[in-house]
Amino acid sequence: xxxxxxxxxxxxxxxxxxxxxxxxxxxxxxxxxxxxxxxxxxxxxxxxxxxxxxxxxxxxxxxxxxxxxxxxxxxxxxxxxxxxxxxxxxxxxxxxxxxxxxxxxxxxxxxxxxxxxxxxxxxxxxxxxxxxxxxxxxxxxxxxxxxxxxxxxxxxxxxxxxxxxxxxxxxxxxxxxxxxxxxxxxxxxxxxxxxxxxxxxxxxxxxxxxxxxxxxxxxxxxxxxxxxxxxxxxxxxxxxxxxxxxxxxxxxxxxx
Amino acid sequence: xxxxxxxxxxxxxxxxxxxxxxxxxxxxxxxxxxxxxxxxxxxxxxxxxxxxxxxxxxxxxxxxxxxxxxxxxxxxxxxxxxxxxxxxxxxxxxxxxxxxxxxxxxxxxxxxxxxxxxxxxxxxxxxxxxxxxxxxxxxxxxxxxxxxxxxxxxxxxxxxxxxxxxxxxxxxxxxxxxxxxxxxxxxxxxxxxxxxxxxxxxxxxxxxxxxxxxxxxxxxxxxxxxxxxxxxxxxxxxxxxxxxxxxxxxxxxxxxxx
Numbered sequence: 001x002x003x004x005x006x007x008x009x010x011x012x013x014x015x016x017x018x019x020x021x022x023x024x025x026x027x028x029x030x031x032x033x034x035x036x037x038x039x040x041x042x043x044x045x046x047x048x049x050x051x052x053x054x055x056x057x058x059x060x061x062x063x064x065x066x067x068x069x070x071x072x073x074x075x076x077x078x079x080x081x082x083x084x085x086x087x088x089x090x091x092x093x094x095x096x097x098x099x100x101x102x103x104x105x106x107x108x109x110x111x112x113x114x115x116x117x118x119x120x121x122x123x124x125x126x127x128x129x130x131x132x133x134x135x136x137x138x139x140x141x142x143x144x145x146x147x148x149x150x151x152x153x154x155x156x157x158x159x160x161x162x163x164x165x166x167x168x169x170x171x172x173x174x175x176x177x178x179x180x181x182x183x184x185x186x187x188x189x190x191x192x193x194x195x196x197x198x199x200x201x202x203x204x205x206x207x208x209x210x211x212x213x214x215x216x217x218x219x220x221x222x223x224x225x226x227x228x229x230x231x232x233x234x235x236x237x238x239x240x241x242x243x244x245x246x247x248x249x250x251x252x253x254x255x256x
Numbered sequence: 257x258x259x260x261x262x263x264x265x266x267x268x269x270x271x272x273x274x275x276x277x278x279x280x281x282x283x284x285x286x287x288x289x290x291x292x293x294x295x296x297x298x299x300x301x302x303x304x305x306x307x308x309x310x311x312x313x314x315x316x317x318x319x320x321x322x323x324x325x326x327x328x329x330x331x332x333x334x335x336x337x338x339x340x341x342x343x344x345x346x347x348x349x350x351x352x353x354x355x356x357x358x359x360x361x362x363x364x365x366x367x368x369x370x371x372x373x374x375x376x377x378x379x380x381x382x383x384x385x386x387x388x389x390x391x392x393x394x395x396x397x398x399x400x401x402x403x404x405x406x407x408x409x410x411x412x413x414x415x416x417x418x419x420x421x422x423x424x425x426x427x428x429x430x431x432x433x434x435x436x437x438x439x440x441x442x443x444x445x446x447x448x449x450x451x452x453x454x455x456x457x458x459x460x461x462x463x464x465x466x467x468x469x470x471x472x473x474x475x476x477x478x479x480x481x482x483x484x485x486x487x488x489x490x491x492x493x494x495x496x497x498x499x500x501x502x503x504x505x506x507x508x509x510x511x512x513x514x
Contacts, residue, residue, distance in 0.1 A: 088368065088369075088370045091293050091294070091295060091370045092360065092370055092371060092372070094293060094372075095295065095356075095370075095371070095372030095373065095374075096356050096357070096372075096373070098289075098372070098374075098377040098378065099356045099373055099374070099375070099376050099377040099446070100356075100377075100446065101377050102376060102377060102379060102406070102409065102446040102447050102450060103446045103449065103450075105450065106446075106447070106448075106449035106450035106453060107449070137386075137387050137390035137391055137418040137419075138390060138391075138394070138418075168391070213390075213417055213418050213420070214416065214417055214418075214420040230417075232416070232420025232421065235420065236420065236421060
């Protein structure tokens with residue numbers, strides 16, 4: 001039991017010897033260093049050093065009578081007080097960290113904006129990438145295949161479409177012309193989607209590529225991974241590529 | 257949000273915020289964080305608006321707000337702050353730059369208190385403003401006032417994510433003390449290096465003389481609810497040659513609250 005208590009006290013920041021000496025002192029009450037050392041099973045010189053350290057933690061008080069040092073344990077509640085003090089100190093440090101954050105960040109950002117790449121694996125990873133699209137502040141531009149999307153994440157999309165629409169985020173999408181795509185575009189209005197269909201025999205594809213804000217998201221729905229690239233330069237270029245494709249797709253869409 | 261259009265220029269009006277200042281955004285985040293971590297007291301150096309907004313937001317939360325102000329601050333502003341803040345401490349700020357630890361010591365009444373200095377930091381709170389602009393328009397430029405630089409840096413952070421092709425123009429004063437644009441006087445700021453980095457990235461900062469600031473305020477004060485520290489954004493039209501095809505959002509950072 002004592003060993004367990006000693007281990008618990010270690011969690012509060014006491015060393016094993018400090019825990020041993022404090023518990024011994026609690027048991028025997030005000031004592032000489034020799035008595036404490038004997039009870040704790042330590043050398044006298046070691047017990048002396050440990051008692052002085054406990055005094056610094058406020059867990060032991062020292063009195064002198066006729067040139068003899070007597071050690072008295074502080075009540076165990078002092079441990080809680082110590083922790084509360086530490087806790088207050090740490091919260092104040094959080095506040096100070098927040099105020100020095102601007103200076104720290106200015107060193108971190110020394111070389112200007114850095115492109116950021118996130119790699120997501122598996123079905124859950126692809127879902128994470130779709131969730132990121134819901135942070136878009138603008139219309140999403142997308143190359144997408146409805147069959148691949150719905151086959152890869154069955155049950156995910158009705159809710160995703162609803163949440164995107166509720167956030168007021170429109171999507172401009174180019175789909176291969178398939179029965180599933182035609183069925184989906186019948187919901188375009190409520191799902192805030194503008195679409196153009198392109199011939200599936202010429203332009204069939206399975207991945208989804210989204211562009212919004214400073215991000216380009218590639219979702220490989222067969223190989224089950226997603227790549228989110230944050231780069232203003234790349235996003236800008238690929239948005240322009242999409243606009244070019246959109247112009248071209250209009251020709252096919254009008255022929256359908 | 258209030259975004260009004262004037263040819264290719266838009267005004268994003270933050271004077272409509274609950275306590276009339278762009279700082280409301282930051283103060284809301286501070287109060288939420290302080291409540292989450294059970295902070296007892298907040299201390300900040302203020303010229304009026306920010307301290308007033310923070311003290312008003314803290315009401316009913318149990319969090320005490322201590323405003324540290326310059327002895328030279330207008331008496332009417334001090335009195336208004338005294339009505340809403342837990343404590344207003346006057347210091348000769350012309351002669352001393354106070355660091356967070358010193359401010360916390362000044363505000364401390366008991367050892368048990370957990371105190372945060374919130375004079376600087378929390379600039380991420382302004383990213384929300386960029387998101388709101390981005391939903392309406394993708395401007396070539398956004399113009400904001402520059403005091404310590406927190407708003408300027410926060411907007412740049414937001415623009416990186418939501419308006420990657422937009423450049424931020426900051427308008428400030430040459431005067432570190434007692435400018436006519438009083439909310440922009442800053443003897444020391446932790447954002448100095450960040451501002452230098454931003455300029456290297458292509459964003460712009462212009463510092464105006466007192467005469468220029470006064471003239472701009474006289475010219476534009478009735479254009480909306482602009483005080484001198486807010487009206488300074490119109491100075492961008494004198495300092496930078498915008499092309500007719502380019503769009504600009506001017507941020508009205510607040511009205512004269514205190």
